[in-house]
Amino acid sequence: MSAKDFERFSQFIYGEVGIKMPISKKTMLEARLQKRLRYLKIEDYHSYCEFLFSSEGMQRELPHLIDVVTTNTTDFFREPKHFEFLSDTVLPLLAPRLGPRPLTVWSAGCSTGMEPYTLAMVLSEFAGTRTSFTFSILATDISTQALEKAVTAIYEEERVLPVPSMLKSKYLLRSKDRSKRLVRIVPELRKLIRFRRLNFMEDFTFKRPLDIIFCRNVIIYFDRPTQEVLFQKFCRCLAAGGFLFIGHSESLSGMDLPLKQVAPTIYQRI
Structure with a gap:
């Protein structure tokens, strides 16, 4: 070239x-x-x-x-402390404030779907303890190829090793042909997620403010000015008191954003 x-x-x-x-x-x-x-x-x-x-x-x-x-590196329960904080701190804090409306979650840069399906497992487990708690998950990526795999929801068995055993038996189906060593997310979980293609460089808005945004290990491919513009967009979409989760190799240091840090790589909208 x-x-x-x-x-x-x-x-x-x-x-x-x-x-x-x-x-x-x-x-x-x-x-x-x-x-x-x-x-x-x-x-x-x-x-x-x-x-x-x-x-x-x-x-x-x-x-x-x-x-x-684009690079589509992902795993189930990647950076597990994020999901522990979500389950132990964020959801008990936000759930009482919701009233009749669902919790709104965005998996931004969802790759082949492992992050939003992990979120769906965690949120479904929490919903099992709160009869009035409901949620909706939007998962977006710029790669049509990655989104096609995400919608199919079929993964090699080794990719689901990080999923706790209890959740595997509840949310994963093994292939009838055991030689293929494949699993698929159960239909009940698949229907909880809306997948769509989205380019961060475009203007985007949502019908209602978001309660939680997961955008992890995505902005590392952008330069600093582009990162700041993107996070400003995220903040405009995030409800007051909502939470933003970023990757452990990423930083918002020095950016002028209406966020306060509440844990490593976890921020709350002021």
């Missing part, structure tokens, strides 16, 4: 999805695009670049390019 074509890709990706692509990522981008070149029967990166930026390419290929450049 020529330096000129890489610069064109880099500027476009930054403008479209906010992800910085320094020259150090050129080899990575080349490797990830190889599969697309083979699929499209395109011989070189320059020809792919010309196709992408055509009107046909923008319509047909852009979602695939986004799938290529």
Whole structure:
């Protein structure tokens, strides 16, 4: 890939999805695009670049390019202390304030669905102790490929190892063909989550303020100014007293945001 074509890709990706692509990522981008070149029967990166930026390419290929450049690393019960704090502190605090309305939760950057399904398990367990408690979960990602897997809700058995045994027996179904070593989230849990595609670089709003936002290990791919703009958007969507959970490798230090830290990587809307 020529330096000129890489610069064109880099500027476009930054403008479209906010992800910085320094020259150090050129080899990575080349490797990830190889599969697309083979699929499209395109011989070189320059020809792919010309196709992408055509009107046909923008319509047909852009979602695939986004799938290529986004990283979908996730696990069930990733950073487990977050879910302990959610269950032990956040839910008992927010539940009495809700009245008849449901608790609203957003899994922002949900990848292949392991985070929102973990949230659904934790919230369902809490709901079992509170007859009037209901909730809704919105899960979004920019990758159509990741969302397709999330909706299918089928995972390899080794991916569900972090799920506690009691919750496995309650919320997971094993494949009838044991040689496949696959599990699927039970229908009762799947129907509790709405999946949709969302690009953080676009303007987005919600019908009602959100009580909880999980956006973890997503903003590390953005530069600092983009991170601050994004968290300002989140704060506008978050209800007063609502909670924001971010990844342990991320920081809001120095940002002018209406949030107070209540635990490591957990913030409450002032």
